[in-house]
Amino acid sequence: MLRLRWGVLDHNVIWLILGLGVLAAALWVPAFRDPENLANVLRQAAVLGVLAIGQTFVITAGMIDLSIGQIAGLVVVLSSALLNGEAAMTLPVVALMMLIGAGIGLVNGTLLNILRLHPLILTFGMLSVLQGAIFTYTDRSIGRTSELLATLANGSVLGLPLSAIAVAVLAAAGHLVLTRTRFGYHLVAAGGNPESARRAGINLPRVRLAVFIISGVTAALAGLLLAGRLGTGYPLAGNGLELDAIVAVVLGGTALSGGRGSVVRSLGGVMLLACISNLLNLLEVSAYLQMFIKGAIVILAILINQPRKGEA
Numbered sequence: 085m086l087r088l089r090w091g092v093l094d095h096n097v098i099w100l101i102l103g104l105g106v107l108a109a110a111l112w113v114p115a116f117r118d119p120e121n122l123a124n125v126l127r128q129a130a131v132l133g134v135l136a137i138g139q140t141f142v143i144t145a146g147m148i149d150l151s152i153g154q155i156a157g158l159v160v161v162l163s164s165a166l167l168n169g170e171a172a173m174t175l176p177v178v179a180l181m182m183l184i185g186a187g188i189g190l191v192n193g194t195l196l197n198i199l200r201l202h203p204l205i206l207t208f209g210m211l212s213v214l215q216g217a218i219f220t221y222t223d224r225s226i227g228r229t230s231e232l233l234a235t236l237a238n239g240s241v242l243g244l245p246l247s248a249i250a251v252a253v254l255a256a257a258g259h260l261v262l263t264r265t266r267f268g269y270h271l272v273a274a275g276g277n278p279e280s281a282r283r284a285g286i287n288l289p290r291v292r293l294a295v296f297i298i299s300g301v302t303a304a305l306a307g308l309l310l311a312g313r314l315g316t317g318y319p320l321a322g323n324g325l326e327l328d329a330i331v332a333v334v335l336g337g338t339a340l341s342g343g344r345g346s347v348v349r350s351l352g353g354v355m356l357l358a359c360i361s362n363l364l365n366l367l368e369v370s371a372y373l374q375m376f377i378k379g380a381i382v383i384l385a386i387l388i389n390q391p392r393k394g395e396a
Contacts, residue, residue, distance in 0.1 A: 098336050098352035105356060109363050116366060123245055127238065129358035130247035131156070131310045135329040136336075136350045137251075137258045138302030143333055144262070145295045146275035146342025147196075147203040150326050152303035154214035155188055157322025159307025161218055164227035164317030174230045181304045188214070189300025193293035211326070218319050226317040237312025247309055251351070254305070258347040271295065276343025331382050332357055357381075 110117040135152055142149045159181045166177045188210065196206055239246045262268040273281040274291045282288055310321055335353030338345035360381070364374050 096349070098349050098356065102352055102356045102359070105359060109359060113363060113366050116363060119243070121362070121366075123240065123243065125355075125358050125362045126248040127245045127313070128362070129354050130237070130245070130251050131306045131313070132325065132328055132332060132357065133251040133351055133354045134254060134302050134306040134309060135325055136332045136354050137255055137347055138299040139326075139329040139333050140258070140336070140338055140345050140347050140350045141262065141271065141295050142203075142299050143330070143338050143340060144275050144342060144345030145271050145291060146278065147292065147295065148207065148330065148340075149192065149296065149299045150204065150207040151188065151192060151210035151214060152299055152306075152329060153322040153325035153327075154211050154218065155185055155300060155303035155322070156307035156310055156325055157319065158214050158218055159185065159304050160311045160314065160321040161222060161226060161317040161319055163233070163308060163311045164229050164314075165222070167227060167230045167233070169228040169230060171230045171232055174232045177230075178233075178308060181308055182301055185300040185302075185304025185307075186297050187300070188303075189297040190293070192300070193296035196292055196296070197289040222317065222319055224319070226319075229311045229315055233308060233312035234315060235312075237309050247312075250309075254302075255347050255351055262345070262347055267291070267294065272343060272345070274342075275339075275345075327382075328357060331378070335381075 115121060135156065138152065139149060162184070163177050163181050166180070167173050192203075192207060192210055195201070196203055199206070236246050236250065241249065262271070270281070270286045270291050273284065273286055274288055278288060306325070307322070311317065314321060332353035333345070333350045334340060335356055336346060336349035336351070338350060357378075360377070361374070364377065369377075
């Protein structure tokens with residue numbers, strides 16, 4: 085009974101930490117609890133939230149995808165350049181960006197299955213390729229996003245940011261796929277014990293391919309949201325997003341070794357990071373000290389997430 089209770093607390097501790105953190109921040113810094121500031125926190129968290137959903141699938145499957153930040157960055161630049169403020173082009177450009185994200189994910193998954201490289205090395209290589217492609221295309225801000233994308237990224241309905249609502253819907257869909265479908269069961273099995281999953285008849289190459297396509301599509305969606313927030317195609321927009329997404333997923337309790345993950349708790353990790361970042365900005369903490377604090381959070385999250393004796 086004690087072990088069961090600890091397991092429930094362990095799996096949901098991110099919400100306890102988030103709740104206590106928000107309460108402390110609201111009491112300590114009055115500006116934090118301002119409704120407009122809280123809405124802004126949700127808007128800022130939306131991009132990372134979409135990325136974290138895709139990364140949850142990847143890490144639960146026992147892999148990692150370092151290319152998602154640059155996929156998002158490429159989408160920011162290309163969508164802004166192609167749209168250039170033209171509202172009529174929004175849907176075709178959104179569809180094209182989704183196809184590009186899926187295509188990059190397809191390449192990642194295919195190369196992983198054929199070359200059998202470690203996903204860390206493979207996706208780091210793709211990160212470099214995409215970064216080079218972005219700066220070959222432009223080395224300065226370019227184009228302008230459409231009003232529709234800007235509204236999705238910055239607008240509100242009944243006080244709730246549209247982007248936060250979109251992330252909630254996407255998270256609900258991701259949660260159902262991961263916990264209620266055969267594909268989700270196969271993905272968890274593949275991440276927990278690939279050899280046992282293979283012997284059970286699970287098609288591991290197909291699962292890996294699907295996971296990277298999901299990651300590419302969510303990265304493209306995040307890029308579209310980011311383009312709407314920025315309003316222009318900034319070539320450095322995606323830098324560092326992949327690491328923030330990994331931190332959020334790990335904070336949410338997803339095991340870096342695979343076999344255990346939750347889309348919902350990953351969003352808890354996203355919100356914790358967003359609140360910390362917002363609080364540090366309100367306190368006018370220097371960017372360098374913020375980097376130090378975020379690095380400490382990464383180390384702490386990894387240490388906490390290590391399997392205990394008898395759990396591995």
